[in-house]
Amino acid sequence: MRSFFYKLRRKNIVAFISLVIIILLYVFSFLTDFIAPYPFDKQFRDFSLSPPTRIHFIDENRKFHIIPFVYGIQSTNLLTNKYEEDKSKIYQVKFFVNGEKRKILGFIPFNYCLFGTEGDGKIFLFGTDIHGRDVFSRILYGSRISLSIGLIGVSISFVLGLLLGGISGYFGGKVDNFLMRLVEIIMMFPSFYLLLALRGTFPTDISTVKIYFLIVIILSFIGWASLARIIRGMVLSIKEEEFILSARALGLSTFRIITKHIIPNTFSYTITAITLSIPGYILGESALSLIGLGIQEPFPSWGNMLSVSIGNLKILTSAPWMLIPGFFIFLTIICFNFLGDGLRDLMDPGLK
Amino acid sequence: MKKYILRRLLQFIPLIIGMTLISFIIIQLAPGDYFSKLKMNPEISPQTIEQMRRSFGLDKPVIVQYFYWLKNILTFNLGTSFSYHIPVSFLIKQKLKNTIALSIFSMFLTWIIAIPLGIFAAIKNGRWQEKLFSFIAYIGISLPSFFIAMLLVFLFAKYPVLPIGGTRSIFVYRSTFEMFGDYLRHLLVPGIALTLAGIGSLYRLMKNNFLSALNSPYIITARSKGLPEYKVYYKHALRNAINPMITIFGYELSGILSGAGLVEIVTGWPGMGQLILEGVLSQDLYLVMASLLISGLLLIAGNLIADILIAFADPRVRLR
Numbered sequence: 325m326r327s328f329f330y331k332l333r334r335k336n337i338v339a340f341i342s343l344v345i346i347i348l349l350y351v352f353s354f355l356t357d358f359i360a361p362y363p364f365d366k367q368f369r370d371f372s373l374s375p376p377t378r379i380h381f382i383d384e385n386r387k388f389h390i391i392p393f394v395y396g397i398q399s400t401n402l403l404t405n406k407y408e409e410d411k412s413k414i415y416q417v418k419f420f421v422n423g424e425k426r427k428i429l430g431f432i433p434f435n436y437c438l439f440g441t442e443g444d445g446k447i448f449l450f451g452t453d454i455h456g457r458d459v460f461s462r463i464l465y466g467s468r469i470s471l472s473i474g475l476i477g478v479s480i481s482f483v484l485g486l487l488l489g490g491i492s493g494y495f496g497g498k499v500d501n502f503l504m505r506l507v508e509i510i511m512m513f514p515s516f517y518l519l520l521a522l523r524g525t526f527p528t529d530i531s532t533v534k535i536y537f538l539i540v541i542i543l544s545f546i547g548w549a550s551l552a553r554i555i556r557g558m559v560l561s562i563k564e565e566e567f568i569l570s571a572r573a574l575g576l577s578t579f580r581i582i583t584k585h586i587i588p589n590t591f592s593y594t595i596t597a598i599t600l601s602i603p604g605y606i607l608g609e610s611a612l613s614l615i616g617l618g619i620q621e622p623f624p625s626w627g628n629m630l631s632v633s634i635g636n637l638k639i640l641t642s643a644p645w646m647l648i649p650g651f652f653i654f655l656t657i658i659c660f661n662f663l664g665d666g667l668r669d670l671m672d673p674g675l676k
Numbered sequence: 677m678k679k680y681i682l683r684r685l686l687q688f689i690p691l692i693i694g695m696t697l698i699s700f701i702i703i704q705l706a707p708g709d710y711f712s713k714l715k716m717n718p719e720i721s722p723q724t725i726e727q728m729r730r731s732f733g734l735d736k737p738v739i740v741q742y743f744y745w746l747k748n749i750l751t752f753n754l755g756t757s758f759s760y761h762i763p764v765s766f767l768i769k770q771k772l773k774n775t776i777a778l779s780i781f782s783m784f785l786t787w788i789i790a791i792p793l794g795i796f797a798a799i800k801n802g803r804w805q806e807k808l809f810s811f812i813a814y815i816g817i818s819l820p821s822f823f824i825a826m827l828l829v830f831l832f833a834k835y836p837v838l839p840i841g842g843t844r845s846i847f848v849y850r851s852t853f854e855m856f857g858d859y860l861r862h863l864l865v866p867g868i869a870l871t872l873a874g875i876g877s878l879y880r881l882m883k884n885n886f887l888s889a890l891n892s893p894y895i896i897t898a899r900s901k902g903l904p905e906y907k908v909y910y911k912h913a914l915r916n917a918i919n920p921m922i923t924i925f926g927y928e929l930s931g932i933l934s935g936a937g938l939v940e941i942v943t944g945w946p947g948m949g950q951l952i953l954e955g956v957l958s959q960d961l962y963l964v965m966a967s968l969l970i971s972g973l974l975l976i977a978g979n980l981i982a983d984i985l986i987a988f989a990d991p992r993v994r995l996r
Contacts, residue, residue, distance in 0.1 A: 509694040516934035517952055517971040524956035524964045525705045607820055614822060615941055615953055633826060634942055637833040637840070644830060650823040658818035 332670060339666020342659035349656060353467035359438045360461035361447060365622040368446065368456035370399060373643045374407050376451045384411050392417045394445055415445025451645035454632060463649055466624035470606055471656065473540060477605040478598050480544035485551025486594070490582050492552065493559030504556065510549040518546055519608060523617050532623050539618055543608045547601065554597055558590045592671040600664035603657040610653050626653050677987060677994050684983045688976055695972045696749065700742050703965045724756060749969070755962030759954070764966045767951060772970065774843060775947035778940065779932050779974075781863055782870035786932075790875045791921070794882025799909065801887060809879070816876030821935040825869035825942040838864050841944030866936075866943040873935050874928070881924060885917040892916070922986045926979035933971055 333340040352359060368374075379392045393416045395409035421440040441447050450459035492503040510518070522542045530538070562568065563586060571581050612618035613627030614634070621628065626649040633640040633647065640646070731753065732744050748754070754764040797806040832838045839845065843862050849855040889895070890913050898908045937949030944950075948967055955963035987994040 505690070505694060509691060509698055511930075512691060512695060512975055513698075513968065513972045514930050514933035514937070514975055516937040516949070517968050520937075520952050520956050521699070521702050521964050521968040524952075524959070524961070525702060528957060528959070603818070610820065611822060611938055615938075617953075617956060630823075630826065633830075635841075635944060637829070640826075640830050641833045647823075647826060647830065650820070650826060654819050654823060657820070658814060661814065661818050 332666060335670055336666040339663050339670075342662035342666070345655070345659045346663065349467065349659075350471060352464065353471050356464040356468060358436075360458075360464045361437055361440045361449075362458040362461045364457065364462050364465035364624050366457060366461075368452065368458075370456065371397070371407075371446065371448070371452050372456045373454055373639070374448055374452045374456070375643075376645055377446065377448045378409070379417060379447075383414065389416075394441055394447055396445060413445075415441040417441055417447060450648050451643065453629070453643075453646060454639065459629070459645060459648060462624040462629060463626070463652060466626050466629060466649065467652070469536065469619055469623070469625040470609060470627070470653070473536070473543070473609045474602040474605040474660075477540050477543045477547065477608075478602050480540065481547035481551055481601075482594070482598055484544065484548035485555055486587055486590075488548065489552035489555030490559055490587055493556040494563055494578070494582055494586065500556070503552070507549040507553050510546065511553075515546055515608075516611065519543075519612065520617070522546075523612060528617065532620055535619060539609055539612060543605050546608075547604065551594070551597060551601070555590055555594065558593060559586055562586050562589050596664055596668040596671060599660055599667055603660050606653065606656060626650070680987055680994050681984055684980060688980065692973070692976060695976075696746060696969060697742070699965050699969045699972070700745060702968070703961050704738060724761075754966040757955075757960050757963045759958040759960050759963075764962050767963065768948070768966060768970055771947050771951045774945060775933075775936055775940070775949070776974070777859075777863060778866055778870065778936050778945060778947060779929070781867045782874065782936070783928070783932055785867065785871040786874040786878055789871070790878035791882050791918075793875075794879045795886050795909070795914065795917075797879070797883045798886035798890065801883075806883075810883075813876040813879045816872060817880070819873065821870060821873035822938040822942050824872050825866065825939045828865055828869050829943055832865055840865055843946060862945075866939045866945040869939050869943065870932065870935055873939075874932060877931075878921075878928065882917070882921060885920050886913060889913040889917040919986065919990050922982055922989055925982040925985070926975070929978035929982075930975055933974060937971075 329340070329343075332343065374397060377394050377397070379394055380389075381392055382388055383393075393414045395411055396413040396415065397407045398410050400406045400408050417439060418441075419439050420436050421442060422435055439447075448458050448460065450463065453459055453462070488503055492500045519542060522545065523538075526538060559582075568581060568585060571585050576584075609618060609625065610627030610630075613625045614631050616628070616631060619625040619628050629649040630647065633643075731748055732741065732755065736744070752765050754768065756762070757764050757767055760767060793809060797809045800806045829840055832840055839862050841862075843859055844855070845858055845862075849858065894916075895908060895912060898912045903911075936947065937952070939945070940947040940949035941953055948971060952964055952967035952971075954960070955967060
């Protein structure tokens with residue numbers, strides 16, 4: 325494992341940095357309960373659509389503070405959501421403050437959070453949404469949904485694709501013909517329309533947990549097709565190799581040959597294919613949530629946090645920080661793309 | 677040539693039948709008996725239900741229903757929309773032309789920008805120009821189409837130089853020319869969004885194709901004959917590099933149609949994407965089924981066009 329990191333760093337520094345960012349994103353999303361200053365559904369009614377809080381080092385009297393601080397904010401006009409800083413009060417920003425009560429991983433009670441202000445001061449790093457909820461905290465909580473859906477979805481498609489692609493390539497004939505025609509038909513629909521039509525067969529108002537699994541299942545149903553096709557092609561060429569012939573001559577069962585000899589040989593390619601297909605799942609979830617068919621309020625996902633700005637030009641222009649979740653989607657996707665390309669070059673330089 | 681096209685046409689027929697079958701199965705997956713749900717809806721008149729029952733065989737077994745439905749599709753009867761109370765085919769006709777206009781517009785723009793950039797980058801391979809373009813292309817590939825659309829909407833909402841949403845302005849047109857111009861102006865925001873989302877991948881493909889063409893033996897021959905560089909590029913390398921691009925035209929179309937659906941919803945362009953979303957939100961199953969099928973048929977049509985184009989461009993294909 326260590327040699328892998330070393331090799332990746334030496335060969336492709338961009339892919340290595342992307343890998344580090346991806347790991348960091350997942351660590352942050354795992355530690356959300358500890359990092360997020362506020363719960364995802366905590367509403368500060370007086371601070372609807374407040375801009376990102378400014379963090380100061382120098383106060384009005386030009387005095388430098390070692391510990392950063394924020395001013396209190398107050399609304400000057402409730403209708404237009406204008407806020408201004410109340411410079412009379414200073415709240416220091418500190419690490420490990422006694423914050424909102426929370427439960428780590430849903431059951432361990434915990435009171436501290438990574439950073440925050442003491443007293444009545446509020447710190448909204450990325451501003452607040454229309455209900456006065458902290459966008460930074462919601463992005464962290466949303467990352468749990470947006471980031472996990474890619475991994476779970478791709479593992480289901482992967483298993484399906486390996487199995488069906490392996491069977492199709494190894495046995496050939498009628499099975500192969502049927503499976504590949506099915507793959508072709510699924511891939512013949514534009515994925516967005518297929519996604520919506522599949523979603524349309526289920527009621528629109530179901531619980532968030534059910535929707536989460538529904539999205540995973542729908543995305544894997546669409547995603548297995550292309551993986552199966554790739555793996556079938558690889559199996560077709562591998563099964564002609566001599567070591568398969570010798571395995572057969574040794575009397576190994578077909579199942580054992582497929583799982584022990586053929587599938588492991590496709591790994592170098594499938595790992596790349598998987599890395600490059602994770603963005604598709606993240607995009608699928610975001611797209612569904614964006615148009616209101618995915619994760620429902622009050623639960624945040626990167627997609628549904630963006631949905632407020634659609635068709636509402638007033639919010640979009642007056643509160644551009646509502647677009648920040650989109651940059652996180654972008655960051656995640658570009659990192660997976662860089663990593664996937666780096667892995668491909670690493671495993672098979674000939675392909676480039 | 678004619679034989680080749682005819683063969684391709686025939687090959688698409690089982691695919692189309694499979695697509696109708698899948699569309700039908702997906703809708704049958706929907707929980708609840710569709711026919712009884714229809715009857716309970718007070719907004720639908722008994723005459724409409726009776727008429728639909730007869731033409732779609734809604735009280736017959738599922739397999740029989742499929743053939744009824746298939747027969748109806750062939751006569752362009754796609755059922756009645758429950759939320760609009762008008763035939764689905766009428767709704768689709770309205771929106772389809774907008775989606776096609778958007779797709780063709782952005783595809784055209786994507787190609788005329790991405791192909792020259794790809795060639796340029798391949799010629800400058802390894803230098804800073806290529807590295808810069810490739811980096812920008814990476815960003816373009818990784819930015820979701822809906823997010824590009826949102827950023828553009830944000831930009832043009834702040835600086836209203838281009839209209840957002842709809843296909844026309846509220847004023848009365850003086851001439852067809854003015855109407856067409858206004859339509860184009862409205863097309864710009866979704867069109868540019870879709871173009872920006874598509875340029876990256878096309879650029880990369882073109883660059884790689886051109887590079888592998890440049891590494892072929894016939895390029896060495898052409899150079900050693902003493903041909904000027906531009907002739908080597910445009911007469912020999914380009915012709916060989918462009919053929920695979922036409923093949924992926926059909927594949928690109930899939931991405932463009934999917935992207936168009938989302939971009940339409942974000943920018944308020946009244947197309948098929950908006951239509952299928954409305955259908956899903958109001959559980960209007962015939963509308964959803966028809967939209968899915970039409971989007972698939974659009975893709976097949978695109979693939980067919982790609983096949984014909986490649987036959988024109990590459991004699992090896994048409995003689996096969």
